[in-house]
Amino acid sequence: MQALGRGGPSPMQLGAVLVLGPPAGGDGDGEELTRVVAERLGGVRRLRQRLVRVPPGAGRPVWADDPHPDPPAHVGTAACPHPGDTQSLLDLATELVAHPLPADRPDWSAVVVPDLPGGRSAVVVVLSHVLADGIGGLALLASLADGGPPPDRTPPRPLPPYRSLVADAWRSRVRSLAGWRSAAALVRDAARSAGGLRPPRAAPCSLLAPTGPRRRTAAVQVPLEPLRAAAHRAGGTMNDALLVAVAGALGALLESRGESVDPVAVTVVVAGRRAAGVTELGNATTPLVVAVPAAGKPGERLHRFAGTVRRARDQAAGPPLTALMGPVFRGLTAVGAYRWWLRHQRRFHTLVSNVRGPGTVLTLAGRPVEQVLPVASGEAGNVTVSFDALSYAGILTVTAVADPERVPDLPVLTAAVREQLAALVTPALGG
Numbered sequence: 001m002q003a004l005g006r007g008g009p010s011p012m013q014l015g016a017v018l019v020l021g022p023p024a025g026g027d028g029d030g031e032e033l034t035r036v037v038a039e040r041l042g043g044v045r046r047l048r049q050r051l052v053r054v055p056p057g058a059g060r061p062v063w064a065d066d067p068h069p070d071p072p073a074h075v076g077t078a079a080c081p082h083p084g085d086t087q088s089l090l091d092l093a094t095e096l097v098a099h100p101l102p103a104d105r106p107d108w109s110a111v112v113v114p115d116l117p118g119g120r121s122a123v124v125v126v127l128s129h130v131l132a133d134g135i136g137g138l139a140l141l142a143s144l145a146d147g148g149p150p151p152d153r154t155p156p157r158p159l160p161p162y163r164s165l166v167a168d169a170w171r172s173r174v175r176s177l178a179g180w181r182s183a184a185a186l187v188r189d190a191a192r193s194a195g196g197l198r199p200p201r202a203a204p205c206s207l208l209a210p211t212g213p214r215r216r217t218a219a220v221q222v223p224l225e226p227l228r229a230a231a232h233r234a235g236g237t238m239n240d241a242l243l244v245a246v247a248g249a250l251g252a253l254l255e256s257r258g259e260s261v262d263p264v265a266v267t268v269v270v271a272g273r274r275a276a277g278v279t280e281l282g283n284a285t286t287p288l289v290v291a292v293p294a295a296g297k298p299g300e301r302l303h304r305f306a307g308t309v310r311r312a313r314d315q316a317a318g319p320p321l322t323a324l325m326g327p328v329f330r331g332l333t334a335v336g337a338y339r340w341w342l343r344h345q346r347r348f349h350t351l352v353s354n355v356r357g358p359g360t361v362l363t364l365a366g367r368p369v370e371q372v373l374p375v376a377s378g379e380a381g382n383v384t385v386s387f388d389a390l391s392y393a394g395i396l397t398v399t400a401v402a403d404p405e406r407v408p409d410l411p412v413l414t415a416a417v418r419e420q421l422a423a424l425v426t427p428a429l430g431g
Helices: 030-042 086-098 134-144 162-178 180-193 224-233 238-256 298-305 308-315 326-334 337-344 410-425
Strands: 002-004 013-020 049-052 062-065 075-077 108-113 121-128 216-223 264-271 285-292 350-356 367-377 385-392 395-402
Touching (some): 030 075, 086 367, 134 350, 216 224, 224 395, 238 410, 367 395
Antiparallel strands (some): 002 216, 013 121, 108 121
């Protein structure tokens, strides 16, 4: 399944497509579904807040309540392109996630897509990357689904007075100075997990090239349990199996282009927490750079690679480098230096994010959530293709996000991902 996004800047946003089965009573009601989505997402306090800059001397930007929250204004409707299948929904979601959210209100939106074939509907939820990571997104999914936590009816609170913000900022600075030794150790560990200050260079190949603003997405779906069982037999995890399949597929893609790279340098986005509630949103992920073997039988490669991510994660138990050196990175971003680095980096060939979602089928407004498809947008730098994976109700969905100019052969890649995953669960093929 492939979808093409529009041109323009690529905002750091993530999204999910919830495909809903037909209602038990017959015809679906798009207006009622829109009302439920607005009411439930509007009942999450963080989704009624904005990250605002504070006066000089008052510290970092802070979350402030929107004085006039209007959740229904965040929720719209859209018709699905013909023929209304999963591919068409992916097309629509790619467009929505690539479109910047309005700057004058909290950074989220939802679009209800009614009247799909077979009485189905869909909901496309889009969030700023600042609002939530994958774990936080699952907390919001739980709030949206039937039986979720009750809505937060706390009225808007004014921003604390300037003197309180300044006092809090100074207390934070004092704590940072008092703990400079432990902070230095955290910086060292974070730099090591990201490949070190002088990391080995990722082998040059066509996977690394300056990217443009357009994005094409493609999704592969496979049963979850056979893959998990294969990973456990090899002494690894689902994440290990996913990375080995992605590396093997990229190796096959490069081979079709007359190139060869082994291993593939992969940045793995791992969660800094096992769970989060709607009061604990935000982004708490850590990027780890690992070398994943690409050549040979998938099963043999999985045996060799198993445990690599776990060991790397154990060595990087603290926050990521960008969080530890936030002011530095914000300054680099402001002058365009970080974007320049992204377009010229040689640390990794691709990025992979994997989130474990609910194992059982959820319902929304009394309708079963049949599928959940992850979609993401962001500045890709010189990484021509990246991957987002989500497991839900026994199905693993792997979404590839690519620059269509640099990866015109995306069907070759998606076919290779499917073949690699199948080979891992079939010993005769996987080795």
